[in-house]
Structures are given as C-alpha cells and as structure tokens.
Amino acid sequence: MSSSIPRIDQQIFVVPSFTLECGTELKDAPVAYKTWGRLNEARDNVMVICHALTGSADVEDWWGPLMGSNKAFDPSRFFIFCANVLGSPYGSASPITTNPATGRPYGPEFPPTSIRDDVRIHQHVLIQHLGVRRVAVVIGGSMGGMATLEWPLLSPPGFVRRIIVLATSARHSAWCIAWGESQRQSIYSDPAYKEGYYEPSEQPRNGLSAARMCALLTYRSRDSFERRFGRKVHLPATPPTTKRSEAREGLITPPASPPLEVEALELHNDGLDRDGREPAPTPRPIFSAQSYLRYQGDKFIARFDANCYIHITRKMDTHDLARGRVASEGTTTDELLAKTLAMLPPHALVISIQSDGLFTPPEQALIASHIPGSELVVVASGEGHDGFLVEFEEINHSVLGFLQRELKDLYEGPLVAEDGEADFAVKKESVFGEAEVDLTRW
Amino acid sequence: MSSSIPRIDQQIFVVPSFTLECGTELKDAPVAYKTWGRLNEARDNVMVICHALTGSADVEDWWGPLMGSNKAFDPSRFFIFCANVLGSPYGSASPITTNPATGRPYGPEFPPTSIRDDVRIHQHVLIQHLGVRRVAVVIGGSMGGMATLEWPLLSPPGFVRRIIVLATSARHSAWCIAWGESQRQSIYSDPAYKEGYYEPSEQPRNGLSAARMCALLTYRSRDSFERRFGRKVHLPATPPTTKRSEAREGLITPPASPPLEVEALELHNDGLDRDGREPAPTPRPIFSAQSYLRYQGDKFIARFDANCYIHITRKMDTHDLARGRVASEGTTTDELLAKTLAMLPPHALVISIQSDGLFTPPEQALIASHIPGSELVVVASGEGHDGFLVEFEEINHSVLGFLQRELKDLYEGPLVAEDGEADFAVKKESVFGEAEVDLTRW
Numbered sequence: 001m002s003s004s005i006p007r008i009d010q011q012i013f014v015v016p017s018f019t020l021e022c023g024t025e026l027k028d029a030p031v032a033y034k035t036w037g038r039l040n041e042a043r044d045n046v047m048v049i050c051h052a053l054t055g056s057a058d059v060e061d062w063w064g065p066l067m068g069s070n071k072a073f074d075p076s077r078f079f080i081f082c083a084n085v086l087g088s089p090y091g092s093a094s095p096i097t098t099n100p101a102t103g104r105p106y107g108p109e110f111p112p113t114s115i116r117d118d119v120r121i122h123q124h125v126l127i128q129h130l131g132v133r134r135v136a137v138v139i140g141g142s143m144g145g146m147a148t149l150e151w152p153l154l155s156p157p158g159f160v161r162r163i164i165v166l167a168t169s170a171r172h173s174a175w176c177i178a179w180g181e182s183q184r185q186s187i188y189s190d191p192a193y194k195e196g197y198y199e200p201s202e203q204p205r206n207g208l209s210a211a212r213m214c215a216l217l218t219y220r221s222r223d224s225f226e227r228r229f230g231r232k233v234h235l236p237a238t239p240p241t242t243k244r245s246e247a248r249e250g251l252i253t254p255p256a257s258p259p260l261e262v263e264a265l266e267l268h269n270d271g272l273d274r275d276g277r278e279p280a281p282t283p284r285p286i287f288s289a290q291s292y293l294r295y296q297g298d299k300f301i302a303r304f305d306a307n308c309y310i311h312i313t314r315k316m317d318t319h320d321l322a323r324g325r326v327a328s329e330g331t332t333t334d335e336l337l338a339k340t341l342a343m344l345p346p347h348a349l350v351i352s353i354q355s356d357g358l359f360t361p362p363e364q365a366l367i368a369s370h371i372p373g374s375e376l377v378v379v380a381s382g383e384g385h386d387g388f389l390v391e392f393e394e395i396n397h398s399v400l401g402f403l404q405r406e407l408k409d410l411y412e413g414p415l416v417a418e419d420g421e422a423d424f425a426v427k428k429e430s431v432f433g434e435a436e437v438d439l440t441r442w
Numbered sequence: 443m444s445s446s447i448p449r450i451d452q453q454i455f456v457v458p459s460f461t462l463e464c465g466t467e468l469k470d471a472p473v474a475y476k477t478w479g480r481l482n483e484a485r486d487n488v489m490v491i492c493h494a495l496t497g498s499a500d501v502e503d504w505w506g507p508l509m510g511s512n513k514a515f516d517p518s519r520f521f522i523f524c525a526n527v528l529g530s531p532y533g534s535a536s537p538i539t540t541n542p543a544t545g546r547p548y549g550p551e552f553p554p555t556s557i558r559d560d561v562r563i564h565q566h567v568l569i570q571h572l573g574v575r576r577v578a579v580v581i582g583g584s585m586g587g588m589a590t591l592e593w594p595l596l597s598p599p600g601f602v603r604r605i606i607v608l609a610t611s612a613r614h615s616a617w618c619i620a621w622g623e624s625q626r627q628s629i630y631s632d633p634a635y636k637e638g639y640y641e642p643s644e645q646p647r648n649g650l651s652a653a654r655m656c657a658l659l660t661y662r663s664r665d666s667f668e669r670r671f672g673r674k675v676h677l678p679a680t681p682p683t684t685k686r687s688e689a690r691e692g693l694i695t696p697p698a699s700p701p702l703e704v705e706a707l708e709l710h711n712d713g714l715d716r717d718g719r720e721p722a723p724t725p726r727p728i729f730s731a732q733s734y735l736r737y738q739g740d741k742f743i744a745r746f747d748a749n750c751y752i753h754i755t756r757k758m759d760t761h762d763l764a765r766g767r768v769a770s771e772g773t774t775t776d777e778l779l780a781k782t783l784a785m786l787p788p789h790a791l792v793i794s795i796q797s798d799g800l801f802t803p804p805e806q807a808l809i810a811s812h813i814p815g816s817e818l819v820v821v822a823s824g825e826g827h828d829g830f831l832v833e834f835e836e837i838n839h840s841v842l843g844f845l846q847r848e849l850k851d852l853y854e855g856p857l858v859a860e861d862g863e864a865d866f867a868v869k870k871e872s873v874f875g876e877a878e879v880d881l882t883r884w
Contacts, residue, residue: 173667173668173672174667174668174671174672174729175659175668175731177671177731177732178655178659178667178671178731178734178735179659181655181729181732182652182655182656182659182735185628185651185655185735185736185739186627186628186631186649186652188652189631189632189646189648189649189651189652190632191633206627207631209627209631210624210627210628210630210631213620213623213624213627214624217617217620217621217624222615222617222799225616225617225620226615226616226617229616229619230775231613231619231762231775287616287619287759288616289616289617289619289620290620290623293620293623293627294623294627297627317729320673333673357664358664360664
C-alpha cells in the first residue's frame, strides 16, 4: 500500500471469492467497513451509507456533522454501515492491495469494477457476515447515490425499505464522462505514471494533482470561488524554495529575462501601483485562487493513489441504472430508464444542490419524477456539487424529517444503544452466523 | 516556429521597439494582422476585431459567417482590422518567434505581456503604419472582449466611437484564473515540457492536449454535451494501433488480466447485453464523449504551442480594467471598476450567452450596467461559452442592427469597396505615412 495513504480505524472482512460483473474472479478480496450503533433483535434497523469518489468507510470523516444522537445518522436508533468501494485506496481490494495470484499489488492490473460490484460485495458483508435481515434505508451522494440507486435493484423486493440520494444521477452523463477523461489524461501525461506500473512511493504526483485541481473546480461553483478569492493575491511568507513551485510559475528565468515582471502585473491587479511601467521589486505574489488549488492538489496526492483514481472514475462511467435490466424492443433508452426507476422502493427522498453543475438538479428531478411518491428537495446553496458535503444543516433537517416520517417504527421503541456505547457495540456482537437473505438470484 | 502551426495569409509589420507594461523592451517585434475592405477618405470607417485565446488575425477562420456584404462585418462599408496578440503562435512576437538578442526562439523566456500591451501594439500598427484617424467600432469576445474594453481607455477620448463585447468580463474572475492554473498544471506535468525549453517539434503534446480537453469542457455546457453524446459508445473502425491510445485506456494488460472486460461493461451501457457476466469478445468501444475530447486534443496540439498557451492564459489573469487607473482612497474595488467602466464610450452593445459558465451572464450585465446607454443582449443558447463562436445568426442580427443604428453615417455614403475588390484594396493603399493621432500619452 502507498505508505502515505492514511490508515482508518475500521474493520476488514475478507471475501474468499467474488466474481465481478466483468467476469473476473477476485480471490480473498478485503472489504473495509465501519459500523456505528447496534443491530436490534429484528436485525432490521439498518442504515447503509455509501461514499463518493474519494471518500472512505469513515463517515465521520466526511459527513461527521450528520452523525450523532437525534441527528440524521443516529447510532442510538440505527445500525449504521458504510463500506469502502472496490478500487479505492482506503482498504477494500484495489490497485494498491495485494493480488494473491502474484503476491504483488494489483497496480494497473486490477480488473475493472462497476457500481453494481460494489453494492453486491457490500451486501455480502452486510448479510453473510453481519447477519442483517433487512435494510431500513440506504443513503448516498454523488457516486454514493449511484450505489444507493442500485441497492434495491440488487436485492429482493422489500429488502431495502427506503432510499435517500443526493447530487447524483440515474446514469452517468456525457458531461461527467468527459470530465473524467480529461482528468485521467492529466495523469497519463505524467512520466511517473509509467502506464500504471509505478512504485507506490513514486506515483505520478504532478498528474494526479492536476487531475484533482480540475475535479475540484467541477465540484465548486463560479460564484463560490469569486466570493472566496476574487482577484486577491497570495504573498508567500517566505520566498519559494522548491524548484517545482518556481518552475510551475514559468519563472525559472535565465539572466536575459527579468524575473520580477509578473509580480509587477499582479501587484497592479491589487490596485497597489498606479503606474504600470515601474514596478518595485517585491516577493512574487500569485493569485489566492491559484495557491488554493495547488494546496488542494498537494493535499490530495498525500491521501490518494493515481491507479485508484483512474479506476474509480472509469467505474462511474459504467453507471447506467437501466443497463441490461429492462431491455425490450422498440423502447427508447429514456423509457428504459424510467421503467427501471419505477422499480425502486417508493417514497424516496431526492436532494439536489441548486448550483451543482456536475450532477445537475434536472438529473435528480428525473429520478424523483419516476419513483412513486418521491420527495424532491432543492437545497438553495451556491456551493456547487460539494454542497452535499457542506450544507449539513439543511441536509440533516431534510433527512431526519424524512426518516422520522417514513420509518416511524424505528423511532418508537427504546434506543438500541446508549450514547457512548453505540460506537463499540457492534464489534462485540455483530456476527450472527448464517445469512437468512438469499441474494444469489439478484 | 513549431513546424506544425498552420501558416496564415496575413501581413506582418515589425515594430522596431516596444516597451511592455512589465518594463521589458521588445525589439523588432512582429505584429501579424489582416485587413478587409478599404479605408475611406476620412480614414475613420474602421472596425477593429479582437480575437480570443486560441484565435488568430484570420477572422474568416473563426467568425467567417459574420463577414461579407450586408453582414455584421461588411468590407464594403468598413475597413476591418484584426491583429494577432503577443504570445500567440499565429505570427506576432511570441515564445516561438526569434529573440533578436539571441537569434533563437524566445521559448519560456518570452516576457509576460498584458491585454493592454496587445492593444497598445495593435494601435501602433493601425495608426502609425496604416494611418487610421479614428475607430468606428471595436468588437471582441472572451479575451477579445477584454481587449475591446481596453481600446478606448488606451486612446484619446472619442478615438473609439463604439464598442461591442461578447462573453467577456471587466476583470478576470477567480473561476477563470483557477481553470487556467489547472490547465497549466497539466502541461507542467508532461516530461516533454522541460520547463519550457523543449524543441518546437517535441513540445509537451500530452500535457497540452489534456489542458485543451479541460478548457474545451469549460467552453461548453453540460446540456449541449448530453444532447450530442449522451452515453453513446464509439466503436473504432479498426482496432487501436498506437501504444498511446492503448495506454490511455489503461488497457495495456499483462497476461493475467482480461483485456475485454471494459468492453463488456460498456456494451451493457448500450443495452445490448442482458447478462453482465459473459460478454462476447468485440472491438473495444469507448464513449463518444471521450473519443471526441481526444480528437479535439489531438487537433489542438497540431495548431498551438504549449509555451504560448501558458503565456496567454497568464496574460488573461492580469486583466482588470480598473487596475492602476482610478485609484482613490477608501474606494472599494467594485467602485473602482464601476468608475472605470463609466469612462468607456456610451451606447455599447454587450452580448451574453445564457448558458456560459465561464464568463457568466452577470459579468456582462455588470459591464452593461455601468456603461451609459448600453444595450445588453442575452442569446438564449445552450452552447455555453463557445456560443459566441457558434450562434452566428443571432449575433449577426444584433451586431448589424447596432452598427446601422449607432454608425448611421457609415451606412449612408457610397460603398468604400465593391464585392471582390474589398479583400485586396488595403494591400495596395493602406500606408498613409505619418500618424496624426498622438497616442504617446495614453
């Protein structure tokens, strides 16, 4: 494993054999997961949370403010389960885990996986290993929303009672496919990529960082960027010391070329200098928007792996809820999709972020329009796609209200776990032996 | 010069000495330009057109449908002038032209230039070389719009009568600065970049191509992409032959890994196969949206240079109409900008593309709101930023109507050039000797 990827305090269940949608069999495939709260006697107070592209099983890390007593994710009421997707660097089988056939990390040889593979292997853990009988609700945003939509379709009718999806789509759009392609190309351009056969400590940092910068912009909105950065300049506290940062400014300048010119122009941007011709020598500023992006790029390469990034973006490309499910002659693809959505459990909660330019509100409106009795909530947020990870208050309010209304029974009995006890309950008593739900035909 | 950059049939005027805003003096700086039509006796029937980031002086190449008798750009009425910006690979002084001090191309040592430098050196050619006395109208979109806004502020009051700007801003936004940074990072990641010191024939093609893919997406809209591509797959007529295209798919697979799996998943996307486990071996399809992006990336590297791309995106970062102009204590940057816009010639035409996510309609609304008597036209187009290069009919209609209304005098007299004659008139009689407009104090 890439040494720099943070370790998470989580459980690992090893699935001895798992056949992927592509036909390849994974052997001894680890599935990393975390749980909160305790299963009730009926083994049905289960909340499944599905993470997004760069997330992990550690819900508290990325949706922490939603978790707690009397909040949307309440371990005193629910047995909460979140598992890491295949291909992610956070513990499940992926390019950075060991291929039992070779004894080396899979690297670029890790076979392609789909959203459906993730759901099926996570269901295996939840049912075969943890003994769950029924799932009260599945919740996820972005890629997690894709998995959420697949959950009921890959299990017997009634197994999943309710779903909640945020900022997602029923099929990955051309727009998202194209952004993924553009980001992968940045990684391919990095000489350290070596067609994926790099050493973990020598991954294509520059390419992955550039891909993240691009991705991050697609997660934000124009207006949120403007409010935060405008044309502010960033004056480094100390002169840049690394060759890399110099080179990236295009300012490693030979003697003939004056290294301070860009400074001058940029100081003018700040309105500090009235005359454009005679700048005073000062430390070189860059725009705050630039320095923020670089910071985010650097942060990302310390916690993610390039092969994993390529893998998961390609996984999302395969997402199409109707794929292979309801084919019938003369039906349009739109009709197929509508029919598939209509097969989902009724009374879904669908949440949009108004300024989301990546998974746009009409995509969620489409989902809601075909699931009978659905509720569509548009969060009036300017934060773009990332709104689903940021607008905690409104999301907590909508999700909690929905759960209390739709899953009344789970809010009526005694608590399944007390505060403080909840986090540890599962580790002691989560294994219930033989599964009672037969998933083999799904 | 990079051998692959297409030659344009254009004029070159060499400016013996030109001091840039950064303080560096360019010696023997070529300025490439094209003209259409003929100067009238008053030398004031002048239309200046300003090109965008990857454009050239050859207006017919990128705004061709707007050019012709009785169209917006009418060479039988106007003497039309378009010059190539500094730093562009299309003929003006740039990283790919020769530095007279060294006898070698400037490469990364080409000094930073600003939008104002472009306007000033183009004015020099127009006035000193072509003898123009007054400009009837300046027109430009995107980066060309930035230059258009600068034109009146860098010349005596009344020298520019009217301006028309499309899909542009009064100051480059944090959003645009960040996208430029993200694209430059892709180039920096390419080993062929060599801090800019590459041979013209060995430029960082992969990085530049990735940057273009990203940029192109910012020029489009989510919905236009969806309409055009959806989840369609692209089946290559022949199997891929180059290592590059294989590697980029992550599909150069060693024996242990099945190379056809992605095909299976993607064929399912097309709804062709009901069972996800046993795909038939077929040529590997990729999504049309991907193949389109790759095609555009390949096309771009054949016509552009990476150092030039870095240079011009940085040039745009310096754009702030208020920079250094109207500083006064206690004034906010918004107030400074408003004051500067109010100094522009009244009765401007400002055109927005409704779906433009890069230079957003509120940015043009801001421009129009501060220029007295301006007209704001929002083109109801779903094409995104590129709409200004695509929505010919509506743009032609708005621009022509505006010109006929605002520049009545130029439409009343006899034609300055007949059809067929217009294109050649200037080459014979465009030089009028000494300039009569003194720009030295602007």
